[in-house]
Amino acid sequence: MLTPTMNTKEILQYLGGEAAFTYLAKAKELEKKGMKIVNFGIGQPDIPTFEHIINAAKEALDSRFTGYTETAGIYELREAIAEYLNNRYSSDVQPSEVIVAPGAKAALFLALSAYLREGDEVLVPEPSFPAYPEVAKFLGAKPIFIPLKWLGRERGFKLDLESIERAITPKTKMIVINNPHNPTGAVFSSDEVEWVMDLARRKKIIVLADEIYDHFIYDDLKFKSFLSFPDWRDYVLYVNGFSKTFSMTGWRLGYLIARKEVMPRLTVLAVNVYSCATSFVQKAAVVALKKSEEDVNKMIELFRKRRDLICSRLDEVRGFEVWPSKGAFYIFPNVGKVLNELNITVEEFVNRLLISKGVVVLPGTAFPETYGKNFIRLSFAVDFTSIEEGVKRIKEFVEELIR
Ligand SMILES: Cc1ncc(COP(=O)(O)O)c(C=O)c1O
Numbered sequence: 001m002l003t004p005t006m007n008t009k010e011i012l013q014y015l016g017g018e019a020a021f022t023y024l025a026k027a028k029e030l031e032k033k034g035m036k037i038v039n040f041g042i043g044q045p046d047i048p049t050f051e052h053i054i055n056a057a058k059e060a061l062d063s064r065f066t067g068y069t070e071t072a073g074i075y076e077l078r079e080a081i082a083e084y085l086n087n088r089y090s091s092d093v094q095p096s097e098v099i100v101a102p103g104a105k106a107a108l109f110l111a112l113s114a115y116l117r118e119g120d121e122v123l124v125p126e127p128s129f130p131a132y133p134e135v136a137k138f139l140g141a142k143p144i145f146i147p148l149k150w151l152g153r154e155r156g157f158k159l160d161l162e163s164i165e166r167a168i169t170p171k172t173k174m175i176v177i178n179n180p181h182n183p184t185g186a187v188f189s190s191d192e193v194e195w196v197m198d199l200a201r202r203k204k205i206i207v208l209a210d211e212i213y214d215h216f217i218y219d220d221l222k223f224k225s226f227l228s229f230p231d232w233r234d235y236v237l238y239v240n241g242f243s244k245t246f247s248m249t250g251w252r253l254g255y256l257i258a259r260k261e262v263m264p265r266l267t268v269l270a271v272n273v274y275s276c277a278t279s280f281v282q283k284a285a286v287v288a289l290k291k292s293e294e295d296v297n298k299m300i301e302l303f304r305k306r307r308d309l310i311c312s313r314l315d316e317v318r319g320f321e322v323w324p325s326k327g328a329f330y331i332f333p334n335v336g337k338v339l340n341e342l343n344i345t346v347e348e349f350v351n352r353l354l355i356s357k358g359v360v361v362l363p364g365t366a367f368p369e370t371y372g373k374n375f376i377r378l379s380f381a382v383d384f385t386s387i388e389e390g391v392k393r394i395k396e397f398v399e400e401l402i403r
Contacts, residue, residue, distance in 0.1 A: 023350075027360045038390035040378035041360035043182065043330070045247040045303075050295045053246060056287035060280035069276045071267050073100025073255070077282045081255055084289045085240075088214075091227040097257055099266050102277045104212050104241030104254030105131055109273075111208055111237045111256055112174075114265050116141040120173040125159055127183055127332075127367035127375070129210070132176045134368070141173070147371050148184065150334070156323040157186040157332075161195055168199075174206040175199070177226070180213040183367050183377040184332045185325020187217055190224040197226065200235040210239045212254075213328040215296055218304045221326050233259035244329075245296055246288040251281045303329050306380045306387060313391040314378075318398050329381045332364065336374030342401055346373055352401075357393040 023041045031037050048054075072078060078095035085093050101107040108131055116122065118140030124133050126145040133143035146164050148157040164175065177196055180187045200207045209226035217223050226236045241254025258266060270276075310331055311324040319338035325331055339346060346363040353359050364372020380387065 023354070023360050023362060026354060027358075030354070030358060035358045037358045037360060038382070038386050038393065039360045040380070040382060040390055041362055043244075043328075043379050043381070044249040045244065045299065045329070045381045046383065047247050047299060047302075049247050049251070050288070050292055052291050053248070053284050053288045057251075057280050057284035060283035065280050065283055067279060069279050069282060071099075071271045071276050072263070073098065073277060074279075074282050074286075077286050080286045080289045081257075085227055085257070089225040089228045091225075091232065092230075093227065093257055094260070096260050096263065097233075098255055099258070099263065099270060100253065100255045100277045100282060101270065102252040102254070102274050104210070104239050104243060106252075106274065107239045107241065107254045107256035108132065108208070108210065109135055110266050110269050111239060111258070112136060112141075113139055114262065114269055115206060115237070116173060119171060121169060121171040122173060123164060123167055123175040123205075125164075125177070125181075126369060126371040127364060128176070129178055129182050130366065130368045132178075132208070132210075142171075144172075145369055145371070148186070153321050153323045153334075156326070157181070157184040159188055159192045159196070161192070164196075165199060168203050168205070172203065172205055174208055176208045176210065178210040178212075180211075180216055180223070180327025182213065182328050183330050183362070183364070183372075183375075185323075185328050185330045187221050187223060187327035190222060193224040193226065197229055197235065201231075205235070206237060207235055208237045208239070212239065212241050212244055214240065215245045215300060216303060216329055217300075217327045218307060219326060223327075227257065242285055242288060246285075246292055247299070248285075248288070251278070251284070253277055253281050253285050303380065306382070306384065307331070309384060310378065310380045310387050310391065313387065314394075317391065317395045318402060320398075329379055331378045331380060332372075332375050333378070334374050335376055338398055338402070339374060346376060350376060353394065353397050357397050359390050359393050359397070361394075 027037045027039055078098040081098050082093040082095050112135045116139045120141040121144050122136045122141055124143045124145050126147050136143045144167050146167055149160045227238055238257040242248040311322050314320050314322045314333055321334040350363045362377040364375030
C-alpha cells in the first residue's frame with residue numbers, strides 16, 4: 001500500500017503514469033525549440049467538438065446553469081444515456097443505473113475502487129490501457145496479464161481464451177475487456193464476447209467492459225456490446241464516455257452503468273472524490289447524444305480513410321509488419337525485425353525517432369509491461385497531410401539507421 005513517506009520511485013511502483021501524456025509533454029518542449037512535430041501519440045480526435053454541442057454548453061452557461069448537480073448526474077442526462085444505449089444495444093438500462101463522472105477514467109476508477117480489495121486478482125488482456133492495472137495495483141489488488149494472441153498481419157489480435165480460463169483462481173474478482181481495443185485496434189468478435197460473458201457466469205466474476213471506442217468500427221464489422229446480454233446486471237460494469245465519439249476529450253465526461261443495488265456504493269465514492277460532473281457540460285452532453293448521428297458517421301468515415309492511408313504507407317516501411325486495425329483509431333505495427341536488426345529497444349527507437357525526426361509514436365511497452373516490446377502505437381486521429389509527412393519521416397529514419 002502507498003504510505004506518506006514513500007519517495008517518487010516507490011510511489012511509481014504502485015501507480016504508474018500514462019505514456020501518451022509524457023510524450024505529449026516532450027513533444028511540446030521540442031515544438032517550443034522550433035521543431036515541426038508530427039504527433040501520432042495522443043488518443044484524441046483532432047476535429048473540434050461538434051458545433052451544436054458547443055452551442056448547447058453556451059446556452060447552459062447563458063442560463064446560468066453553473067451550480068452543483070446531483071452526484072450521479074442530472075436526470076435528463078442519465079435518461080438520455082439510458083435511451084441512447086438501449087437504442088444501440090437493445091438493452092434495458094434505467095436512468096437509475098447510470099452514474100455520470102468527469103471522464104471515463106473517473107468512471108473506471110469508481111468501478112475498480114468499489115469492487116477491488118487487497119489481494120484480489122484482476123485479469124487484464126495485454127497490451128492494455130494503463131489505467132486498469134495501475135488503479136488495480138493502487139488499490140492493493142493484483143493485475144494478472146494475459147497476452148493477446150498475435151496472429152500476424154492477416155489476422156491481427158485475438159483474446160487467448162484458454163489462457164484466460166487457466167488464469168482464474170479463487171482470488172479472481174474481475175476481468176477487464178476493452179472493446180474496440182486500445183492500443184491494438186482489435187474488435188473482439190461476438191464469439192469472443194459471448195465466451196467471456198459465459199466465463200463470468202460460470203466463475204462468478206465481474207466483467208469491467210470499457211467500450212469507449214464503440215463507434216469506431218471499420219469494414220462493416222459487427223460489434224457485440226456487453227450490455228446486450230439480458231443478464232448484464234449480474235456480471236457487467238459498463239464504462240463509456242463522450243471523449244472519443246463526440247470529440248470532447250477536454251470536457252471530461254464519462255459514465256458507468258451498473259445494477260441499481262451498487263449505486264449507493266458508487267455514489268458515496270463519487271461524492272467524496274468529485275461531488276458531480278461539470279453542470280453545463282452535462283447539459284451539452286444531452287444534446288450530443290440526441291443530435292450527433294450525422295457528424296459522428298462522417299467522422300468515422302474520415303477515420304476509416306485515414307486508417308487505410310496510414311496502413312498502406314506504414315506497409316512500405318522496411319521491416320514493419322502492419323495489421324490494418326478494425327476499430328478505435330490506433331495502428332499497432334510489429335517493428336520487431338527493425339529492433340533486432342539495430343539491436344535497440346522499442347523505447348530507444350521511439351526516443352530517437354522523436355529527437356531526430358520530430359515524430360511522436362508510443363512504445364508498445366507503455367501498455368504496460370513487456371508484451372509490446374516489439375510494437376509501437378500510432379494514433380491516426382491526425383489529418384492526411386500529417387500522416388503522409390509523419391510516415392515519410394519514419395521511413396527515412398528507419399532507412400538511415402539500417403544503412
Ligand atoms: C480504453 C480507454 N478507456 C478510457 C479512456 C479515458 O477516456 P476519458 O477521456 O473519458 O477519461 C481512454 C482514453 O484514452 C481509453 O483509451
